[in-house]
Amino acid sequence: MFKEIGLKVGIEFHQMLDTKEKLFCSCPTLLVKEPGEAIIRRRLRATRSELGEVDKAALLEEAKGKEYVYEAPSKCSCLVEMDEEPPHNLNKEALEVALKIALALKAKPVDEIHVMRKIVIDGSNTTGFQRTALIALGGFIEVEGKKIPIQTICLEEDAARKISETDREIVYKLDRLGIPLIEIATAPVIESPKEAELVAAKIGQLLRVVGKVKRGLGTIRQDLNISIRGGGLVEIKGVQYLELISKVVEYEAKRQLALLDVMKELQRRGVTPDKIKGDIVDVTEIFRGTKCKILRNVIKRGEKVLAVLLPGFKGILGREIQPGRRVGTELADYAKVWGGVRGLFHSDELPKYGISEDEVSAVFAKLGGDPSRDAFVIIAEDEERARKALKAVVERARLLPIKIPAETRGANLDGTSHYSRPRPGAARMYPETDIRPVRVTDDLLKKLEKELPEPPEVKYQKFVSKLGLSEELARKILLSYRLDLFEKIVQKYSSVSPTLVASTIENTMKSLQREGVPVENITDEHLDELFAKVSEGKLAKESIPLVLEFIARNPSATIADALRELKLEKVSAEEVRAYVRALIDKLSDEVKERGERADKMLMGLVMKKYRGKLDGAMIYRIVKEELRNFLKLQ
Ligand SMILES: [Zn+2]
Numbered sequence: 001m002f003k004e005i006g007l008k009v010g011i012e013f014h015q016m017l018d019t020k021e022k023l024f025c026s027c028p029t030l031l032v033k034e035p036g037e038a039i040i041r042r043r044l045r046a047t048r049s050e051l052g053e054v055d056k057a058a059l060l061e062e063a064k065g066k067e068y069v070y071e072a073p074s075k076c077s078c079l080v081e082m083d084e085e086p087p088h089n090l091n092k093e094a095l096e097v098a099l100k101i102a103l104a105l106k107a108k109p110v111d112e113i114h115v116m117r118k119i120v121i122d123g124s125n126t127t128g129f130q131r132t133a134l135i136a137l138g139g140f141i142e143v144e145g146k147k148i149p150i151q152t153i154c155l156e157e158d159a160a161r162k163i164s165e166t167d168r169e170i171v172y173k174l175d176r177l178g179i180p181l182i183e184i185a186t187a188p189v190i191e192s193p194k195e196a197e198l199v200a201a202k203i204g205q206l207l208r209v210v211g212k213v214k215r216g217l218g219t220i221r222q223d224l225n226i227s228i229r230g231g232g233l234v235e236i237k238g239v240q241y242l243e244l245i246s247k248v249v250e251y252e253a254k255r256q257l258a259l260l261d262v263m264k265e266l267q268r269r270g271v272t273p274d275k276i277k278g279d280i281v282d283v284t285e286i287f288r289g290t291k292c293k294i295l296r297n298v299i300k301r302g303e304k305v306l307a308v309l310l311p312g313f314k315g316i317l318g319r320e321i322q323p324g325r326r327v328g329t330e331l332a333d334y335a336k337v338w339g340g341v342r343g344l345f346h347s348d349e350l351p352k353y354g355i356s357e358d359e360v361s362a363v364f365a366k367l368g369g370d371p372s373r374d375a376f377v378i379i380a381e382d383e384e385r386a387r388k389a390l391k392a393v394v395e396r397a398r399l400l401p402i403k404i405p406a407e408t409r410g411a412n413l414d415g416t417s418h419y420s421r422p423r424p425g426a427a428r429m430y431p432e433t434d435i436r437p438v439r440v441t442d443d444l445l446k447k448l449e450k451e452l453p454e455p456p457e458v459k460y461q462k463f464v465s466k467l468g469l470s471e472e473l474a475r476k477i478l479l480s481y482r483l484d485l486f487e488k489i490v491q492k493y494s495s496v497s498p499t500l501v502a503s504t505i506e507n508t509m510k511s512l513q514r515e516g517v518p519v520e521n522i523t524d525e526h527l528d529e530l531f532a533k534v535s536e537g538k539l540a541k542e543s544i545p546l547v548l549e550f551i552a553r554n555p556s557a558t559i560a561d562a563l564r565e566l567k568l569e570k571v572s573a574e575e576v577r578a579y580v581r582a583l584i585d586k587l588s589d590e591v592k593e594r595g596e597r598a599d600k601m602l603m604g605l606v607m608k609k610y611r612g613k614l615d616g617a618m619i620y621r622i623v624k625e626e627l628r629n630f631l632k633l634q
Contacts, residue, residue, distance in 0.1 A: 002192040006229030007253050009196045010151075010188030011245075013203045014181050014221040016158060016214040019094045022178035023157045024087035024131065024435070025080035029179045029214075031161070036071030036173060040082060042126065043067050067169040068123035070160065077174040081160075083126040086434045090115060090133065090155075094180035095438065097211045098135045098155040100448045101182055104210045105150050107139025109440050113155075115432040121424070123170055124159035125177065131432055132156035132183075141186070141206070143198045149187040156181050167340060182207070188225055193246035193253070196224065200245050201481045208484045209453050215524050224248060231256035232404030235423065239411045241520040242481060243513065247415030251322045255417075258321035259404050266401035271312035273402060278394035280387055283307045283378065286362045292354035298380040305380040308390050309367040310397050313375035318348030322416040327400070328377075333419035334396045335379060339389025347375045467498035477502045485524050492528075493535035500541055501531060508545055512552065521555035522548060529559040538570045539563060543612040571613045573622060580606055580626045591627070592634060599627055 019029055043066075072082055079085035090113065102109050117129035132154050139150040158179040160172035184203055190196045200222060207213050222239045226249060234256070239248055284305045287295045295305055310317070317328035328346040335341050347364075351357045363378065364371045377393050379386040399405050408424070409417040456478050463474040467490060477486050482505050490498045505527065513519045530547060533539035539547065539559075543566070550562040563569045583605060584591050591598040602623050610619060 002253060005253065005257060006227075007191055007249075008188045008227050009190035009249055010225040011186045011190065011196060011200055011203070012223040012225070013184045013186075013200065013207075014223070015184075015204070015207050015211075016219045017094050017097050017180040017182060018212040018214045019091060019097065019180055021091055021093070022080075023091050023094055023155070023180040024089075024178055025078055026088070027076050027078055027081070027178065030076045031175050031218075032073050032075055034073055034075075036073035036077070036175075038072040038074070038082075040070045040072065040126075041067055042070070042123070066123070066165075066167075069169050069171045070126060071163065071171065071173045073173065073175055075175075077177070081126065081174040081177045087131065087432075090435060090438055091180060093212075094155060095135075096444075096448060097213075098153065098180075098182050099440065099445065100451060101184075101207060101211050102136035102139065102153045103445065103449055104206055104452055105136075105139035105141060105153065105184070107136035107150055107153055109136045109445060110134055111440055113438040113440060115435040115437075116429045117432050118156075118429050120159065124162065124172060125157075126160070126174070130157060130159065131435075132429075135182075141199060141202050143195065143202050146195075148189060148199050151185045151187050152183075153185075154183040156183055182211070182213075188227075193249040196249045197242065197246040198479075200242050202479070204242060204481045205479070205483050208481070217523075224252075226252040226256075228253055228256045228260075230260055230404075233406045233423070234404075234409060235407075236409045236411050236417050237420070243520045244411070244413075244415055248411055248417065251415050252409075252417065255321045255325075256404055258319065259327075259400070262316055262319060262321075262327060263401055263403070266312065266316065269312045271401045273398035275311055276394060276398050277311075278308060278391070278398075280390050281307050281309075281367055283363050283366055286359055286366065287355075287380075290354065290359060291356065294353065295355070295380050303381055304383040304386055305378055306383070306386045306390055307363055307367060307376050307378040308394055309369045310375045310377065311369065312373060313397070314371075314373050315348060315375075316400070317346040317375050317377075323414070325416055330419065331377060331393045331396055334392040335389035337419060337421065338392035339379070339381070339385045339387075341379055341381045341385050341389040344377050344379045344389070344393065346377045347371075463498075463502075469499055469502055473499060473502050473506070476506045480506055482524070482527075485527060489528060489531050493531050495535045496531050500534070504530075504544055504548075508548060512545060512549055517549050517552045519548070519552050521552045523555075526551050526559060533559055533563065539568065540570065540612050540615055542616070543568050546612070568612050571610060573614065573618060576606065576610055576614055576619060577622050577626065579609065580622055581630075584626060584630050588630075591630065595631060596627070599623055602627060 021027065022029055080087055095113065099109055113133045113135065115131050115133045118132050120128065120130050133156065134152060135155050136153040140147045141150065158176050158181045160174050161176040163171040163173050186199060190199055204220060217240060220240065222245065224236045224239060225233065226236060227233045234252060236248055236252060239245055282304055284299060287299060287305050290296055298305065317326065317331070319327050321327060321330065328348060332344045335344050345353065345355065347360060350360045361371065363376055367376055369376060377390065379389050406423045407419055408421050410420045411417050460474055460478055463469045463477065464471060469477065477483060480486065486501055486505055489501050509519050530544065534541065546566055547559060547562045547568065550566055551557060580602065583602060594601065603620060606619055606623060
C-alpha cells in the first residue's frame with residue numbers, strides 16, 4: 001500500500017558520542033541533576049542571513065517574544081558554553097569515532113574538516129548557532145538486500161537541554177550543550193514504515209558496535225523526512241525510540257492521505273482560499289450566560305470570545321486524520337504555536353462542553369454562516385492572542401483546498417505528531433572562523449580502518465559454530481540493535497546459554513512489544529542485571545518474560561525489585577525439599593493410599609508455591625525422591 005501512494009522517507013539519525021570531553025571544550029560529557037550555579041538570560045532576535053533573507057521560522061520564534069534562561073552547572077559547563085570564550089580546537093577523540101563510523105558505512109571521508117555555523121532559532125544554543133562539521137559523504141547501509149545510500153555524515157555539538165517552558169521564558173541547561181553528536185542522513189529512498197524501522201535499527205546497531213556511543217533514553221534522536229505523492233515534505237523531529245519509527249511513518253503517511261481527501265472534498269464543494277474571508281468577529285455577548293465553564297471563566301477575566309467563519313467546511317474539521325487527531329486539531333496546533341493560546345472550539349464538535357445548540361446557532365447567525373454548509377472556529381483568550389491565533393487558523397485553513405504545507409512537526413509519544421513550525425529556509429550555514437580546519441591524513445584513516453570490528457559474516461560463523469545459535473537466531477541477532485549487548489553478556493556470563501540470551505533480546509522482547517508492553521523502557525542495564533541473576537541461579541528462565549514486563553511497566557525498578565515484587569526470588573533446592581517432606585507428612589494417609597501415583601497431586605501443590613522459583617524438572621526430581629523415600633519407610 002505504501003509503495004502505491006509514493007511514500008518516501010529519509011532518516012536523519014543523531015547519536016550522542018561517549019567521549020571524555022565535549023566537542024569544543026574540556027568539560028565532561030555529563031548530564032546532571034543539579035540546576036546549575038550560574039544563570040544567564042538572553043533574548044534572541046531574528047538575524048538576517050548573509051544573503052539578506054529573514055528566515056520564516058526565525059520570525060516565528062521572535063514573534064513569541066520569549067526570554068531564554070540558561071542554567072550553567074559548573075561541573076559540566078565553562079565559559080565556552082556561555083559563549084564568553086571562543087571554542088577550543090575540535091575534539092580529536094570525537095573526530096576519530098566519527099571517522100570510524102564513516103568508514104564502517106563505506107563513506108568517503110573529506111580531506112579537510114571545516115567547522116560551520118548553522119543558525120538555530122529556538123534559543124537552544126547560547127551563540128544563536130550550532131557548530132557542525134561535514135566528516136564524510138556517500139556510503140550505504142544494507143537492509144534486507146537493499147542498499148540505502150547515506151548522503152552525509154556530520155559531527156556536531158548537541159544543543160542545550162530544555163528544562164521548562166512558560167509563556168514568558170524557556171529554561172535551558174548547559175550540561176548537554178557541546179556534547180559531540182554524530183548525524184547520519186540517508187537518502188529519501190525508504191519506502192515503507194517497516195523499512196524505516198529496519199534502517200534505523202541497523203544504523204543504531206552499527207554505531208553501537210563500532211563507536212564510543214552513549215546508551216539510554218535521550219542519547220539517540222531521529223528526524224524523519226516523510227512525503228507521499230501529491231503530499232507535502234514534512235519533517236518530524238525528535239523521535240527518541242526506535243520502536244516508534246514505523247508508527248510515526250505510518251501515521252504521517254495516513255495524515256497526508258487524509259489531507260489529500262480533504263483537499264479533494266473542499267475542491268468538490270468549490271471552496272477556494274479567497275472564499276475564506278477570515279473576518280474575526282467578537283461573539284463574547286452570545287456566551288454571557290453560557291454553561292460552558294471555560295468560556296465563563298474567560299469572560300469573567302474580561303477576555304474575549306472571538307470567532308471566524310470557514311465557509312463550506314461543515315464536517316471537515318471533525319474528520320480524523322491520525323488516531324485521536326482531527327482536521328480541527330491541526331488548526332488548533334497553528335493557533336497554539338502562533339497565538340500562544342490553549343486551544344479552540346470548532347462547530348463540528350458542538351454542541352458540547354456546555355456550549356448549547358442555541359449558542360451555536362447564534363454564532364452562525366452573527367457570522368452570517370449557513371449551519372448546513374459552513375463551520376466556525378472560536379477562540380476564547382486575551383484579545384491580542386486570540387486574534388493572532390485565529391489569523392494563523394485562517395491561513396492554515398486557506399491551504400486545505402490547495403496543498404499540504406511543508407512543515408516541521410514534533411513527534412508525540414503515541415506515534416502521532418503535532419505542528420511545531422514552518423520548515424526553516426536553506427540559507428543557514430556559514431564558516432566558523434574561530435576554529436582551524438583539520439586535515440584527515442591517510443595514516444589516520446589506515447589506523448582507524450584496522451580498529452574496525454569484524455564483519456557480520458565472521459560474526460555469523462562464530463555465533464553458529466562456537467556459540468551454538470540456530471542459523472535463524474544468529475541471523476536475527478546480527479540484525480539486532482542490541483548486537484553489542486548480546487556479545488557483552490555472552491562473554492560476561494559464561495554459564496548462561498547464548499541461545500537464551502539471543503532469544504530473550506530478540507524474541508521475548510518482540511513478543512512483549514506485540515502484546516503492548518512498553519519495552520522501550522527496558523534498558524541495557526536491566527538486561528545485564530537480568531542475566532547476572534540467571535547466571536547466579538537466582539532467576540528461572542521461565543520467569544524472564546514476567547520480569548521484563550514488570551520492568552517495562554516500572555522503569556525505575558531494578559531486576560532485584562522485580563524479583564521481590566513478583567515473589568520470584570529463587571529458592572534453594574533444600575527449601576523445596578523441606579517443604580515436600582512436610583507436605584507428605586501432612587497428607588500421609590492420602591499419599592500412602594495413592595502410592596507412586598501421588599506424585600501428580602504433590603507436584604501440583606508444590607508447583608503452586610514454587611513455580612518460576614526453581615526449575616520445574618528439578619522440583620519434579622525432588623518430589624519423586626522424597627515420595628520414594630517416604631514409601632520405602634512404610
Ligand atoms: Zn565547557
